[in-house]
Amino acid sequence: MLLADLVATSRRVAETRSRSEKTGALADLLRRLSPEEIDVAVAFLSGHLRQGRIGLGGAAVRNAMPGTTAVEPSLPLGEVDAAFERIAGVSGSGSTLERGRLLSDLLGRATRDEQDFLVRLIYGELRQGALAGLMAEALAAAASVPADEVRRALMLAGELTAVARAVLIEGRPGLDRFRLQLFRPLQPMLAQPAGDVSEALDRLGEAAFELKLDGARIQVHKSEDDVRVYSRRGNEVTQAVPELVESVQALPARQLLLDGEVIALRPDGAPYPFQVTMRRFGRKLDVARLRGELPLTPFFFDLLHLDGQDLIDRPAGERFAALGEAVRGWAVPRIVTADAEEADAFFEAALARGHEGIMAKAVDAPYEAGRRGFSWLKVKPAHTLDLVILAAEWGHGRRKGWLSNLHLGARDPENGGFVMLGKTFKGLTDETLAWQTRKLQEIALGTDGWTVYVRPELVAEVAFSDVQESPQYPGGMALRFARVKRYRDDKTAEEADTIEAVRKIFAGGRS
Secondary structure (H helix, E strand, C coil): CEHHHHHHHHHHHHHCCCHHHHHHHHHHHHHCCCHHHHHHHHHHHCCCCCCCCCCCCHHHHHHHCCCCCCCCCCCEHHHHHHHHHHHHHCCCCCHHHHHHHHHHHHHHCCCHHHHHHHHHHHHCCCCCCCCHHHHHHHHHHHHCCCHHHHHHHHHHHCCHHHHHHHHHHHCHHHHCCCCCCCCCCCCCCEEEEECCHHHHHHHHCCEEEEEECCCEEEEEEEECCEEEEEECCCCECHHHCHHHHHHHHCCCCCEEEEEEEEEEECCCCCECCHHHHHHHHCCCCCHHHHHHHCCEEEEEEEEEEECCEECCCCCHHHHHHHHHHHCHHHECCEEEECCHHHHHHHHHHHHHCCCCEEEEEECCCCCCCCCEEEEEEEECCCEEEEEEEEEEEEECHHHECCEEEEEEEEECCCCCCEEEEEEECCCCCHHHHHHHHHHHHHCEEEECCCEEEECCCCEEEEEECEEEECCCCCCCEEEECCEEEEECCCCCHHHCCEHHHHHHHHHHHHC
16 A cells, blocks of 8 residues: 555545544545555554654754655555664664654655655654544444444553454454453553542542552553563563562462552652652663662552453442452552542642642443543643743644644743743634734744744743653753643733743642
8 A cells, every 4th residue: 555545544534523434534444454554554544653753853854854755656655664664773873864864765755745744643743533442443344343342352452553453354253362361461541631529520420539649650460470560551661660569479369450550759758750750660770779769659549350350341449449458558549429528628638748639530430441531530730821932833634724833931031031841732722723823923033844933922821730850941841731721912921920930830849
């Protein structure tokens, strides 16, 4: 199959809001794939490269753009994937230049539409609507099997490409091997945000409230003395966490599949920031030294298998009760209540202990691996700052033709100017996108063709979860999960929040 066929399908999916049309377009393409093309096509349609990061930043990608485009499409999918494989494999002195050369060669063989698609794929900005749930429906349609069987296989496999390969090549029998199996990590169940405790109770009724930890999500599998630990993405990290392995080995159960988090705690029991915990999972580890400096504490919040019994379909209340008995003192602190005052008190206590909020979970719901449903809700206090727009990037897909991704800056009264804290495209309605595109072009200072740099005049109120350490930006900090709440027409750039205010929030997260 040619890359152009996939690009055309991606465009169709992005341009329609009809779920049935999206599904039909994807299914039609999936039916035409050869077995060797399935992994590549499913990865591209899902918006990512099979190789993950390929070692090229925005400037390097822009520099690799050739001055010409191919007149007619000729790139096979397999050759595109092989090119990215070569790029990702380059290392050593001069690697950035060589990666850029290889990428330029690839882009030089692509049409304009293919170039646009590949660049967005590299940036991780291919938001075309082919999410896992939609892909499951498309796979079911392409293979003529029930969609719920594909969804369940996807839940248990933890990997979209494996399910795609099985169902497209073998049909319904290929799905039979996807069962809950120890040492094959599941996709984690995910949560939706709730504004406050009352909203969570309105949605769930009586709910289980527990600490929301800003640690490292882990999944632990045990069979006798064999204990293995997996990250949120399903990568094995057993060697990095020997104290966790020892703790689970000491539990009386013969077989376990546990969902939880590990976190580094201060001597007083308060949590360290997320970045500190993640030092335990770096590429080059001195495990013995780090274990002494940053011991990890596990908090388990779900139990999916116990001594030969799968619990994944049991109500959460049953799983939580079994968890408390199975893991002794390692279960996350939790209350079950329908009382808003009691839940609010639990929330305030969680914040006082230094945690980022609480989770609210329906007590009658099964575990929905890989799903971001409304059975789990997260409640966190939100920070807001009034920040200045420094630049904006042109959008893609449905936002093509609009200036979308905003560069956010805080005022630096000591040195003058503004300090960039990150980017966001979230929180923007179509009306706002249209307005800001016009306005930003009116105050533009220049452009590199991708980013429009503007006079620092517009102020926006930006909500975010917290501030994290980031060497990517000049202030050494970046906003997490930033979104625009509104533009502040009543404020000038001189009235925007300062970088010192950001530092205080960052220090508060570290204290």
